[in-house]
Amino acid sequence: MEEVTVRFTETEAFHTFIYAGDLKLLYFLMILMGLDIATGISKAIKNKNLWSRKSLFGFSRKIFIFIIVILSNIIDQILALNGGLVVLTIFFYIANEGLSIIENCSEMGVLIPKEIAEKLNVIKETKQDTKDNLKNEFTNDSQEKGKSLPK
Structure with a gap:
């Protein structure tokens, strides 16, 4: 028990x-x-x-x-x-x-509804901008690190 x-x-x-x-x-x-x-x-x-x-x-x-x-x-x-x-x-x-x-x-x-579709487009655009910014930032950082490394 x-x-x-x-x-x-x-x-x-x-x-x-x-x-x-x-x-x-x-x-x-x-x-x-x-x-x-x-x-x-x-x-x-x-x-x-x-x-x-x-x-x-x-x-x-x-x-x-x-x-x-x-x-x-x-x-x-x-x-x-x-x-x-x-x-x-x-x-x-x-x-x-x-x-x-x-x-x-x-x-x-x-x-x-039209209002929801408009809000979704705004969210999608903001999300894509954030993804693009992150992608560019990491791509630029890795390229800069690659240039500074001795060969």
């Missing part, structure tokens, strides 16, 4: 350490992740560019989201923020997954 109680206590402590917030938010995030994967695969099939490497990167990205949620829960408990940080983190990823689903649907030809 004691063994069962100890295991339950350890499991409960582990559960609290990993995620102490409302599980409904976490379940909602998981549902949105599943929908994002489904719409992403549908979009890739429609565009005839279903690549296993790209899919693998997308799946690993989902795993990293859960790692960040766990880390935010740990930080939240250390700083005694009463769940504020972990809820904020989950809401961020819920919004991110929702936007990704809408973007996938719009690229498959599903009509979306």
